[in-house]
Amino acid sequence: MRITGYRYETYRMKLDRPIADCNLPEGLDLLPGSVLFIETDEGVEGISLGFGVEGVSALFHLIEGEDPREVVSLWAKVNDYIHKLGNEGAANGALSAMDIALWDLKAKLAEEPLWRTLGAADGRVKAYASGLDYCLSDEELFAFYRRMAERGIDGGKLKVGLDIEADMRRLGIMREALSIASDRPQLMIDSNEYWSPKQAVRFIRRIEEKFDLAWAEEPARRWDYAGLRLVSEQVGAAVATGENLNSVADFYPLIANQAVDVLNVAAGHSGITGCRQIAHLAHVYGLPVSMMNCQAEFMAHLAAALPNHVGMEVVDPGREQCLRFESYIEDGHIVLSDKPGLGIEIDEKALADLQANPPTGRGQFPFARREGAGRYVLPLRPGEVPWETSSREP
C-alpha cells in the first residue's frame, strides 16, 4: 500500500445565501473551493476539502511512496520539514489538506467511517447554528435560526460588533427563533477580532445586562493572550477563540496564560492530527473545544472522537454543489454516515461544470479587516446592511 500521486482541483462556488461578519457587513456569496485527491497503488483515493492546497506540490515528495495508514508519522515528517519557514500560510494549508486526505484514506482502507478510525463510539456530534449573518435582514435571521431549531439545534452564534443596540435586538430575534428547541437556548456572539479588549469588555457587559451569553468569540486579536485574558476575567461569558491559528504551538500561549475558555478548533489547525493535538491539550487543561464549520461538516468525524467537544458550528450556506454525502442534522446533532472514510464522494461532473462555468456573485474571500478595528467602531453606512441600525453618519 503506497501513495503514488496527487491532484487537486480548484473551483469557485456560489452560496445559497450571502455570509458576513462585521469586517465585511455587506457580505459575499462566492467562496473558493478545492479538492485534494491523494492516490494509492490500490486505486483508493483520499480526499480533502477546503482551499489553499497549492502548496501540496512543494511537500508531496515527503509522502510519496509511503503507506497512507501511517498518517501520524507522515504528519510529523511534513511538520518537521516546514519548521524553518513555519507552519503558516501555504505550508499550513498543504499540511492540513494532506493530513485530512490521508486520514480519509486510512479509514477507507480499513473500510470504516473515519469517526470509528479515530476511536469514537458513534458518529453523532452536537451542533449549534451560526448564520455568519451580519448581512441577513431581521426576517432572514429569524428564518435561518428557526430552520435550524426545527432540526433540534438549541444554540446559535450571532455576528456582532458595529452597533450594540442592533446586536441586542438581533440576539433577541435569534433567541426567539431557537426557543422552539429549548426554553433556554445557548446564545453566543462573534465579533471577529474587531474590538479591542476593553471595547469587548464594555460591549459584552452591556449585552450581558439583557442576555446570558455562553461565549463571546474572538473578542480580541487571536494572539493577544493578555487581552483575551482580560476579557475573560471581566465578563461573564466564556472567551472562545483560535479559529485563525495554525497549530498547537499557536494555542500554547493562550492556554498557558489562561486566556481562553473555549477553543475553536478547525481543519486548518494542521489537519486532523494537529487539531486533535490541540483538543487533547485543552482536555488536559479541562477546557472544552468547539469544531468550526466546514463543507459537509466533515470535521465532525474528529469532533465525535474528542472527549471535550461541546458543539460544532453549522452554517449551512450551500457549499456542497459538487459533493455527495449522507450526513444530516437531526435532534440537534450532526449524524455521520457509516460510509468509509469521510463518507464524501466528489461529483466530478458537477465539479467540472463549476470549473467550466464559474459562478458570479458578490464579494471576495478572504476579505480585509474593517477600518477602525481595535481602535474605534466605524459606524455602519446607510445601506451597508439590510436591517435597521442605530448609527448615524454625518
Add this chain to the structure above:
Amino acid sequence: MKITGAAAAGSMAFPGQAGLWCRLELTCDEGLAGESLCPVRVRDQALTLANDRLVDRDPRAASALWDRLAGNAGDDSAAAARASLDLACWDLAAKLRGEPLWKTLGGSRPRAMLHAAMPGVPESDDAVRRWLGNVAEVTAFRAGCLALSGMPATDARRLALIRDTLEKQVKPVDLAVDAGRSWPDERVRQLREIERSIDLSWVKVAVGPGDELACRRLVDSIRAAVCVGGELTSERGLMPWLHQRAANVIELDIHRLGITGALRAADAAFGFELPVVLAPAPGHVQVHLAPVLPSFMSAGIVDPAAENTGVFGDLRFVCGRGVMGDRPGAGLVFDRISPAAAKERSA
C-alpha cells in the same frame, strides 16, 4: 463487532515491574481476542470493569471506551485495571484491522530511541557491571538510567561506569537517574553534588498531587531536566505540572494511562514543547506508541535480555533502537495456556 467477555489467567513476573502479572483477554463476536498484561492485584477489578462497561461495546471505539472507564480511575489500582483494559481494546482493534498496533495508531514502523533503565537501586558496583554486561550485549544503548542510592559519591561512580561502558559502543550517551520519591531538599543537594562530576541529562522523580511547587524548585535548582509523570493515573493529572512549569520531561506509563491516556497526555506535552519518555512495560508494548508521540524522546527498557518471563513482545534491538515487528495487535505472544483453557483445566 462487539466485546463479548473478559477473562484472565496466568501469573508472571517481569524485571523492574512490581508484583505479579496475568494475561487479560477480551473476546469479541468475531472470534478474535484482545490481550494485555494486567497486574494480578487488580485482576478482579479489571474483569468486573470489563463486564460492567465494555461488554457489548465496539472495541474500535477505544477513545470513547477510555472515557467510559474513567469513572473508575483515580486510585492506583483502578488506574491499572483501566489501563489493562484499554491496552486489550487497542490490541483487539489492531487485530481486527489485521495490522500491528503501531500502524493502527497511525505510526510508521517504530525505530525508537531507547534508554536502558536499571531496575531498582543496585546492591553494588558489581551488580551495575553485570546489568551493563547484559545490556551492552543486546544493543548499543544511547542512554542509561540509574536508581539513586542516596550516596552521591557512589552514584556518581556508578554513573561514570554506565557512561564509560555505553560509550564503548556509542558516543555520546545520555545519563539519567531515578531519584525516587524522597527527593526534596536532601535529594536536591545530592543531585547537585552528582552534577559536579557527571553531566546528567534528566532526573526522574516520583511525585504526587501537591508536589508541583516543590518540583518547580527542583527544576530551578539543578542543571538536568526534571522528569515527572510516571505516577499519573489520568491524562488530566498532567495539567498542574504543565501549568507550574514543574517538569522538563514527561514520563508516560501505559500501564497507568493506557494507550489512550498516554496519547492524549503526549499531545498536551507537545503543546508545551516537552519531550516524552515511555516507562518500561512488559513485552515492550510501549514502543508501539513511539512514532505517534509528537515529542517522543526515548522508551525505557529494563532488561533486554530477559527470558522466560512468559510473554514475548515483537521488538528487535538494532543499533540502540527498538524496532517493532509486524505481528497484528500489540504483538504479544504468551507461552502459557490461554485463560479459557486455564479455566477449563481448573474446573
